[in-house]
Amino acid sequence: MKLFDGGRAPNPRRVRVFLAEKGIEVPLVPVDMGAMGHRQEPVSSRNPLRRLPVLELDDGTIITESVAICRYFEELHPEPQLFGQGALGKAKVEMWQRRMEFNLLSCVAQAFRHIHPAMKEWEIPQVPEWGEANKVKAVEFLSLLDTELANREFAAGEAYSIADITGMIAIDFMKPARIKVPDECANVLRWYSAVSSRPSASA
Amino acid sequence: MKLFDGGRAPNPRRVRVFLAEKGIEVPLVPVDMGAMGHRQEPVSSRNPLRRLPVLELDDGTIITESVAICRYFEELHPEPQLFGQGALGKAKVEMWQRRMEFNLLSCVAQAFRHIHPAMKEWEIPQVPEWGEANKVKAVEFLSLLDTELANREFAAGEAYSIADITGMIAIDFMKPARIKVPDECANVLRWYSAVSSRPSASA
Structure with a gap:
């Protein structure tokens, strides 16, 4: 393959x-x-x-x-199980993978594609107003995520999962999209520091 | 529950x-x-x-x-398996569920939310230019889907799956979003007729 x-x-x-x-x-x-x-x-x-x-x-x-x-x-290759374990575990990973994708990664991507000059040939038409609206959506979600991460180590529970991968990559993508994690989102910053210091993050 | x-x-x-x-x-x-x-x-x-x-x-x-x-x-309740069977079957359902969601349902929803007057309090700000761009994206995807459906009965293969559910609901949502399936998309129309005549469609 x-x-x-x-x-x-x-x-x-x-x-x-x-x-x-x-x-x-x-x-x-x-x-x-x-x-x-x-x-x-x-x-x-x-x-x-x-x-x-x-x-x-x-x-x-x-x-x-x-x-x-x-x-x-x-x-x-089921191990380690990155899509969760058991019916409830799998549902929670799916739920958080989707929340990370729709409310963070997708919003950051829309902001980047509709505002960044380098994306002019990628996104036709660029609609800057829509890009700006997505910056707001992304930051709103980070505040919700911060509340959730106060009570657990990873996005979907106590185990690392694909939801953490999507979330980490969304946060890394915020840099070129010019969106900042608010300083008050201490739990998000703690979680991001943990997931992005894993050896896999450099892949 | x-x-x-x-x-x-x-x-x-x-x-x-x-x-x-x-x-x-x-x-x-x-x-x-x-x-x-x-x-x-x-x-x-x-x-x-x-x-x-x-x-x-x-x-x-x-x-x-x-x-x-x-x-x-x-x-x-694994049967009937609506997320696919085996590694490749599950991957194909995931792939088509996502294609249906990102390239059709989501585009139709964006068109509806950003253009329809009833959505003014739901989508703030409404960006009509973004809504119009999504009508184009949805119709482009229908053309791709039509080519794919020439060779098989359902979205992800020969078995009905969650990808068909997402696709059917996207097409139904096109009515209030004022997008029409192009007449030349005969395979899409055949597939839509089949999936929407299943008893589950009225749920």
């Missing part, structure tokens, strides 16, 4: 961090997203949405969508 | 259709979203994001996010 990878972009990195936590090595095919490589071959025929990452199995089967690729590896 | 339900809104309906496919009955607590019931008690203390649906277990444990609630029931 091989993984078409997109370097610093958030979604390709989610998969690399996930694989690092599992201790799985997959051959990477680097794609230069800055040169719009994801909109050309060999990506475009494999993913009609022309996005990364893309996993190609040995028989040519294609899996796209970062979380779908992660779930494939979770099924093949 | 009880399920705080939101009537016609897309996300509460996703869970009701899922439960109907599984043959599971859960006591519903109706919440009037038109009167902003989801932003008040008894919802707001159970879900700080003040959204529906919300599942409350007998011990008071809360699960929010429609797909997380569905996954909880999938674990408890």
